[in-house]
Amino acid sequence: MSLLIGLLLAAVPVGADEIKPGSAFLSPEMQRQQQDQGRNPGYLWVEQGEELFSRREGGAPTCTSCHADPKQSLRGAAARYPQVDAASGKLINLEGRIEQCRVDRQKQPAFGYESQDLLSLAAYVASLSRGLPLSVSAEGAAKPYYDAGKAFYERRQGQLNLACKQCHDDLVGQKLRGDTVSHGVGTGYPAYRLEWNGLGSLHRRLRACSLGVRATQFDYGSDDYLALELYLAVRAKDLPMEAPGLRR
Numbered sequence: 266m267s268l269l270i271g272l273l274l275a276a277v278p279v280g281a282d283e284i285k286p287g288s289a290f291l292s293p294e295m296q297r298q299q300q301d302q303g304r305n306p307g308y309l310w311v312e313q314g315e316e317l318f319s320r321r322e323g324g325a326p327t328c329t330s331c332h333a334d335p336k337q338s339l340r341g342a343a344a345r346y347p348q349v350d351a352a353s354g355k356l357i358n359l360e361g362r363i364e365q366c367r368v369d370r371q372k373q374p375a376f377g378y379e380s381q382d383l384l385s386l387a388a389y390v391a392s393l394s395r396g397l398p399l400s401v402s403a404e405g406a407a408k409p410y411y412d413a414g415k416a417f418y419e420r421r422q423g424q425l426n427l428a429c430k431q432c433h434d435d436l437v438g439q440k441l442r443g444d445t446v447s448h449g450v451g452t453g454y455p456a457y458r459l460e461w462n463g464l465g466s467l468h469r470r471l472r473a474c475s476l477g478v479r480a481t482q483f484d485y486g487s488d489d490y491l492a493l494e495l496y497l498a499v500r501a502k503d504l505p506m507e508a509p510g511l512r513r
């Protein structure tokens with residue numbers, strides 16, 4: 266911990282720094298591996314998701330029944346999440362939208378957050394936006410959620426009394442427990458993380474950061490993390506989508 270405190274004391278707040286994607290802070294070898302579909306294990310989930318997309322279950326319509334030619338029809342969709350759902354007025358992310366289609370339109374039981382099926386479908390749909398600029402709105406109905414997410418990002422929390430901002434703005438580029446601190450954006454998620462030995466959602470990564478400062482870990486899909494996800498997305502506006510990311 267003394268290392269961390271030392272870093273924070275030495276940190277010169279950089280302010281309006283240019284926000285970079287998470288992969289920019291990986292070693293060149295890991296960057297190449299992320300780009301290479303044959304060597305990035307996240308693509309196993311993408312392939313699985315592609316299969317699930319047209320899987321038949323009883324008489325229920327498949328995803329393809331309503332989303333024909335997803336490579337075209339859902340291209341760019343993931344880059345617009347989280348967003349406020351017009352019907353319910355609630356903020357939902359990509360996982361939430363897929364679950365909504367699963368339950369309301371396929372009339373099947375929810376997959377559950379962090380289940381392999383939902384991760385696979387989210388990775389597949391996200392991969393269809395690879396390279397496209399993130400474009401999430403903070404206006405209108407999204408504004409209160411954006412404000413809540415920003416307040417969360419800037420609030421000191423946990424036993425270590427640290428805000429997200431203190432690491433992901435003030436310590437960017439510094440080494441922390443073997444990682445290089447990034448701007449903390451979500452454009453690489455779901456991501457394959459070596460430490461997880463598998464694919465995980467952005468909310469799983471957020472839970473790891475909350476635990477890191479000994480703060481409350483919110484539930485997967487909680488309103489708190491959804492608002493935070495929205496803030497991170499607006500902060501990362503125009504960055505290229507890079508899911509499935511590869512991380513340490």
Ligand code: HEC
Binds near residue numbers: 286288431441446474
């Ligand atoms: C003590 C410093 C610290 C704090 C505080 C912290 N994080 Fe992190 N965070 C890290 C480190 C280290 C990593 C792994 C390296 C990286 O990608 O930055 C990380 C990773 C991330 C990532 C994944 C980035 C990627 O591309 O894989 C996101 C998103 C993130 N943090 C968001 C947050 C949010 C939101 C908060 C506040 C709730 C937070 N972090 C608080 C240190 C911190």
Ligand code: HEC
Binds near residue numbers: 328330331339351366
């Ligand atoms: C019975 C038709 C139907 C089925 C089956 C269906 N969807 Fe949908 N889906 C829709 C409609 C209609 C929308 C637009 C919802 C809206 O914007 O309110 C939508 C929206 C979406 C979106 C967001 C698109 C965007 O541009 O915002 C995604 C992603 C998606 N569906 C994925 C899936 C997946 C994955 C499955 C299978 C698990 C699935 N859907 C099954 C009808 C369906």
